[in-house]
Amino acid sequence: MTQMMTQTAPTEKPMRKLIEITNLTKVYGVGNVAVQALRGVNMTVEQGEFVAIMGSSGSGKSTLMNILGCLDRPTSGTYILDGEDVSRLSKNQLASVRNKKIGFVFQSYNLLPRFTAVKNVTLPMLYNGYARKSDKERTERAVTMLGSVGLGDRGRHKPNELSGGQQQRVAIARALVNTPSIILADEPTGNLDTRSSMEIIDLLHQLHEQGTTLVMVTHEVDIASRAGRVIYLQDGQIVSDRMDASRTAAAYGHTDGSVG
Amino acid sequence: MSLLRTFGIAWEGLALNKVRSFLTMLGLIIGVAAVIIMMAVSHGAEAEVADQINSLGANLIMIQPAFSRGGVSRQAGPPAMLKFGDIATIQQKVTGISGVSAEQNTTQIVKVGSVTLEDISIVGTTAGFMAVREYGVAQGRFITDADNDNANVAAVLGSTIAQQLFGNATAVGQTVKIGSTKFTVVGVMAAKGTVGNTDYDSRIYIPIKTVFKKFVSSRFRRDVVGMVYVSAQSKDTMASVKSQLTTLVMQILKTTSDSPGFQLTTQDSIITMRTSTTATFRNLLAWVAGVSLIVGGIGIMNIMLVSVTERTREIGLRQALGARPRDVQFQFLLEAVALSLMGGLVGVLAGVGGSYLFNKFGSMRTEVVWSSVPLAFGAAAAVGIFFGYYPATKAAQLDPIEALRHE
Numbered sequence: 001m002t003q004m005m006t007q008t009a010p011t012e013k014p015m016r017k018l019i020e021i022t023n024l025t026k027v028y029g030v031g032n033v034a035v036q037a038l039r040g041v042n043m044t045v046e047q048g049e050f051v052a053i054m055g056s057s058g059s060g061k062s063t064l065m066n067i068l069g070c071l072d073r074p075t076s077g078t079y080i081l082d083g084e085d086v087s088r089l090s091k092n093q094l095a096s097v098r099n100k101k102i103g104f105v106f107q108s109y110n111l112l113p114r115f116t117a118v119k120n121v122t123l124p125m126l127y128n129g130y131a132r133k134s135d136k137e138r139t140e141r142a143v144t145m146l147g148s149v150g151l152g153d154r155g156r157h158k159p160n161e162l163s164g165g166q167q168q169r170v171a172i173a174r175a176l177v178n179t180p181s182i183i184l185a186d187e188p189t190g191n192l193d194t195r196s197s198m199e200i201i202d203l204l205h206q207l208h209e210q211g212t213t214l215v216m217v218t219h220e221v222d223i224a225s226r227a228g229r230v231i232y233l234q235d236g237q238i239v240s241d242r243m244d245a246s247r248t249a250a251a252y253g254h255t256d257g258s259v260g
Numbered sequence: 261m262s263l264l265r266t267f268g269i270a271w272e273g274l275a276l277n278k279v280r281s282f283l284t285m286l287g288l289i290i291g292v293a294a295v296i297i298m299m300a301v302s303h304g305a306e307a308e309v310a311d312q313i314n315s316l317g318a319n320l321i322m323i324q325p326a327f328s329r330g331g332v333s334r335q336a337g338p339p340a341m342l343k344f345g346d347i348a349t350i351q352q353k354v355t356g357i358s359g360v361s362a363e364q365n366t367t368q369i370v371k372v373g374s375v376t377l378e379d380i381s382i383v384g385t386t387a388g389f390m391a392v393r394e395y396g397v398a399q400g401r402f403i404t405d406a407d408n409d410n411a412n413v414a415a416v417l418g419s420t421i422a423q424q425l426f427g428n429a430t431a432v433g434q435t436v437k438i439g440s441t442k443f444t445v446v447g448v449m450a451a452k453g454t455v456g457n458t459d460y461d462s463r464i465y466i467p468i469k470t471v472f473k474k475f476v477s478s479r480f481r482r483d484v485v486g487m488v489y490v491s492a493q494s495k496d497t498m499a500s501v502k503s504q505l506t507t508l509v510m511q512i513l514k515t516t517s518d519s520p521g522f523q524l525t526t527q528d529s530i531i532t533m534r535t536s537t538t539a540t541f542r543n544l545l546a547w548v549a550g551v552s553l554i555v556g557g558i559g560i561m562n563i564m565l566v567s568v569t570e571r572t573r574e575i576g577l578r579q580a581l582g583a584r585p586r587d588v589q590f591q592f593l594l595e596a597v598a599l600s601l602m603g604g605l606v607g608v609l610a611g612v613g614g615s616y617l618f619n620k621f622g623s624m625r626t627e628v629v630w631s632s633v634p635l636a637f638g639a640a641a642a643v644g645i646f647f648g649y650y651p652a653t654k655a656a657q658l659d660p661i662e663a664l665r666h667e
Binding site: 091098112174 | 276579581660664
């Protein structure tokens with residue numbers, strides 16, 4: 001695992017602002033049918049932080065994640081990612097930012113079923129500078145990444161030959177392969193049983209301890225409590241931002257099992 | 261992304277649905293194969309005609325009487341025609357020729373014992389015939405100058421005629437009755453087959469002077485020849501021989517170039533005529549090709565649209581991982597092109613294979629036109645790009661968030 005340590009632990013280094021969001025709004029539709037999904041969100045994520053975003057259905061957390069992931073653009077406000085204002089970039093530029101700076105982990109893994117684990121992990125490399133490298137170099141890199149998530153012996157397996165937890169590990173390896181600035185995990189344990197959930201959250205925590213910046217959407221308090229910081233969203237606004245997940249959840253009446 | 265890499269991705273997409281990909285390509289395969297086979301058939305037919313015409317004799321020029329365009333308006337009486345004596349004049353005066361021969365034909369009833377053959381072409385000709393027409397005897401000898409000088413009743417039989425009259429018995433030395441005259445068979449021709457509309461093996465050759473003597477009733481036309489054959493020494497002297505002949509024959513016939521009264525025909529002009537006939541056939545083929553390529557293209561567009569819908573989630577994922585709209589567009593466009601090129605390749609193989617099979621087991625002679633192969637590939641690729649563009653653009657315009665949510 002040591003070979004993937006590209007950043008030092010956050011405590012040993014002066015904090016750097018990786019995400020800086022100012023007065024972010026997002027409106028869907030126009031006129032009478034307009035829906036305001038985000039109503040002026042301000043938020044900063046330092047390098048090396050592990051942030052959980054919670055909130056009930058319709059709170060705007062999915063919209064926020066989409067904007068954080070550069071899949072969507074805000075209606076107003078600014079989003080500075082790793083020193084670059086990405087709130088007004090074109091589709092092509094956003095694609096490049098996603099490729100280089102963001103690693104996605106999805107609830108449903110989103111692995112391509114016809115590809116082996118190794119090929120799934122090589123996928124992001126096809127769309128960046130690695131495309132100029134040889135197949136062999138890319139494969140070696142993918143195998144290394146799979147090793148670092150504990151799947152060194154499963155590279156040749158296809159997704160349907162792997163357990164849910166293993167599939168999510170492949171997805172995490174894929175998210176890490178381009179050494180992104182930040183990992184965005186959207187309900188990463190949503191489809192997993194308790195034991196696999198714990199393994200995945202342990203892995204994410206491990207990454208955090210190695211210096212990776214993580215933002216995770218979840219509705220499970222015990223999962224959120226593993227993050228160092230919990231942001232609670234309600235009606236498109238941040239209503240709580242503190243370091244203790246259980247108290248946050250309790251304060252807003254969040255119960256386990258509610259659908260996010 | 262590199263082209264090769266994208267092609268690899270496209271290939272994987274196709275390999276996923278082998279049967280479906282094949283069925284999609286089928287229209288294109290049939291179209292391309294049909295075009296190649298039909299072009300091979302038409303080219304083969306053309307080559308066969310050319311071969312046959314060349315087998316009439318190399319560098320052959322035919323001089324035929326021609327009626328002036330305005331009918332008989334210009335001249336009183338029958339048109340002037342070449343006479344037997346003119347053959348010697350041509351032989352002497354025209355340089356660069358290797359032989360001259362003439363023909364005057366008649367149709368007669370031929371009898372041997374109880375066997376009667378009706379409507380047999382009797383060709384009166386000269387000793388030069390064999391050299392000019394590159395045609396030989398299988399048994400006995402051909403007509404000689406002496407036969408002509410004496411107007412001998414000597415006959416050389418075509419191979420089919422010999423078979424019909426005498427079976428497997430020796431024909432040479434036997435007697436045949438042509439019209440009311442008895443002839444002695446002096447030779448049997450080698451088999452030559454049918455060229456154009458003429459079955460060379462069903463003719464009988466006799467001295468031209470014997471035709472004049474026995475079969476021409478009009479006293480005024482006793483030495484008029486129907487057709488004169490001149491063979492040039494080589495392809496290079498053809499043009500010179502033609503122009504010399506034109507001048508000389510006009511002199512002999514006392515005509516002008518306005519209405520020369522004869523026409524010169526070469527194998528080239530016959531081939532050109534035949535080619536223009538096959539050009540019509542070719543145009544028809546081009547339509548068949550066009551229609552099948554369009555139908556094949558629509559099939560490809562259809563399957564690509566299905567593929568885009570099926571793989572919406574994959575498209576969303578690729579976009580999330582950093583694929584730009586044009587990467588997605590390129591991927592699907594290449595998939596369509598790969599599909600159509602595969603169809604083209606299989607079509608070419610089927611077409612070439614089919615052509616060989618036709619040649620080997622069919623009664624048709626086929627010659628694969630190799631220039632049609634890159635043409636077929638180019639057309640297939642163009643079809644792929646044209647009909648793949650819309651589905652690919654549709655894929656590229658998908659919103660990554662919507663696409664990722666797609667079930």
